[in-house]
Amino acid sequence: MNENTIICRCSDVTLKQVRDLINDGYVTYDEIKRITRIGMGPCQGKTCGQLVMREIANMTGQNIKDIKFQTTRPPVVGVKLGLIAKEGKKDEE
Amino acid sequence: MRQAELLIIGGGPAGLCAAISAAKSGAKVLIIERNKYLGGQLVKQTHMFFGSEKQYASTRGIDITEILLNELDKYKENVEILADTTVVGMYEDGIITALYKEDDFFKISAKAVVVATGAFEKSLAFPNNDLPGIYGAGAVQTLMNVHGVKPGNKVLMVGAGNIGLIVSYQLMQAGVEVVAILDAASKIGGYLVHASKIRRMGVPILTSYTVKEAIGKDFIEKAVICQVDDKFQPIEGTEKEFDVDVMCISVGLTPLNELLAMRGCQMKYVPQLSGFVPLRNENYETTIENIFAAGDTTGVEEASAAMVEGYLAGLCAAAKIGYKTDDFDERKNDFVKQLDALRSGPVGKHILSGIEQIVV
Incomplete structure (x- = not known):
């Protein structure tokens, strides 16, 4: 049943995948992200963030307050590479 | 690069009130709003608000937007609005990047920033x-x-x-x-x-x-x-x-904090505030100088409190960059009293126990 429970809608990562990884010792959001691409889609981890942290907390016996928050980086939405290049060129001029 | 004195990210209740307050003090404000329209979630609130008279109790959310926009219009020489624009990055060197629709990507430099990005649904x-x-x-x-x-x-x-x-x-x-x-x-x-x-x-x-x-x-x-x-x-x-x-x-909201986190503001998970929130001082300034935050992004509450927090953050941010008016203390105390009144009930007590953990 966990196979049909979606934690990350952007990359279709299931609860089963997340739990299996935690069981394998991947106990931070960023590690799970590197393996599954969770949090790297259009929503940038806004939907799955707290769900994943709660799973890590429950399965490792920690308080959610003590779980490391995911690393956030720009950009928060998709930006076309051409636009970034164009803006970057302005610095050269 | 676009230059701004005070950049306000988010044109919801907190952002609009921050803009009103700062523009009234004399600061030039630039509001960036992701949607095509200002007002944030107020515009879909067709019901009447509770809270107190100063936060427009018995007025519908959508009408509160109009009231706030009319108030903002009084200081229009100090206000610039960029709608349909998303702030996509805040960097260590102070540079902020934004995207207008999908067509224009540009950099902004600001003396101070108020982040009022609200919350999102869990x-x-x-x-x-x-x-x-x-x-x-x-x-x-x-x-x-x-x-x-x-x-x-x-x-x-x-x-x-x-x-x-x-x-x-x-x-x-x-x-x-x-x-x-x-x-x-x-x-x-x-x-x-x-x-x-x-x-x-x-x-x-x-x-x-x-x-x-x-x-x-x-x-x-x-x-x-x-x-x-x-x-x-x-x-x-x-x-x-x-x-x-x-x-x-409808299982609750959580603060939309990604800009603050990527900028390097110290964040803390506070259950009473529904998620990760920035540490701040009593002037709503985060642990990064001249980066302020107000409204749901500092802890999920409701629009009335977001408005007053916005007024406070805007007032303090403007003062920090040289627009401290003679009646600063009077205005600040008035807003603090309004917030205390809003938080006097049992829900308020819960919120205050969260706020205690983030004010440094």
């Missing part, structure tokens, strides 16, 4: 939770009240907080059947005045219930719910089934 994990027809309750409210789209015909509402209750009522106003409202908590979280109105219309509110699964092929056709014990564990044999084409998830 999601819920259950089998088949990705079936079409399963929405956030806030999303359904936007669909109906902003875009005039009826989301479906039979709705199960998950969550009996104020958003769940209000959106249920508004669905019924739009002619949509609400089959039930459920909540995992043993008590209704929202105001009883909202809950009573819904009960009078014959809709059951099932406390200590959770979603077991959604069933459907191409979209949701059925929802199965079950009772939970006092540790929120499902109790077997208590299942109920509903034929629905929409399920609304």
Whole structure:
């Protein structure tokens, strides 16, 4: 049943995948992200963030307050590479 | 690169009030808003607000937007608005990047920033939770009240907080059947005045219930719910089934904090504030100098408090960059008193116990 429970809608990562990884010792959001691409889609981890942290907390016996928050980086939405290049060129001029 | 004195990110209740307050002090403000319109979530609030008179109690949210925009217009020589624009990055060197529609990407440098990005809806994990027809309750409210789209015909509402209750009522106003409202908590979280109105219309509110699964092929056709014990564990044999084409998830909001986090502001998980929030001082300045934050992004509360926090943050941010008016103390004390009054009830006490943990 966990196979049909979606934690990350952007990359279709299931609860089963997340739990299996935690069981394998991947106990931070960023590690799970590197393996599954969770949090790297259009929503940038806004939907799955707290769900994943709660799973890590429950399965490792920690308080959610003590779980490391995911690393956030720009950009928060998709930006076309051409636009970034164009803006970057302005610095050269 | 675009230069700004005070950049305000987000044109919802907190951002608009920060802009009013700072522009009144004499600062030049630039408001960047992701949507095409200002007002944030106020524009879809067709119900009348509670709170106190100064925060427009008994006025509908959508009308509060108009009041705030009229107030802002008084200082229009100090105000510039960029709508349909998303701030996409905040960097260590102070540079901020933004995207207008999908066509224009540019850099901004500002003397100070007020981040007022609000909150977003939490999601819920259950089998088949990705079936079409399963929405956030806030999303359904936007669909109906902003875009005039009826989301479906039979709705199960998950969550009996104020958003769940209000959106249920508004669905019924739009002619949509609400089959039930459920909540995992043993008590209704929202105001009883909202809950009573819904009960009078014959809709059951099932406390200590959770979603077991959604069933459907191409979209949701059925929802199965079950009772939970006092540790929120499902109790077997208590299942109920509903034929629905929409399920609304209203299990709370969490602060939208990604810009603050990427900028390097110290963040802390505070359950009373519903998620990760920035540490700040009493002037709403984060641990990074000249980066201020206000409203739901500093802790989920409600629009009345977001407005007053916005006024305070705008006032203090303007003062920090050289626009400290003679009546600064008077204005500040007035806002602080308003916030104290708003937080004088039991919910306020809970919020204050969260705020204690982030004010440094």
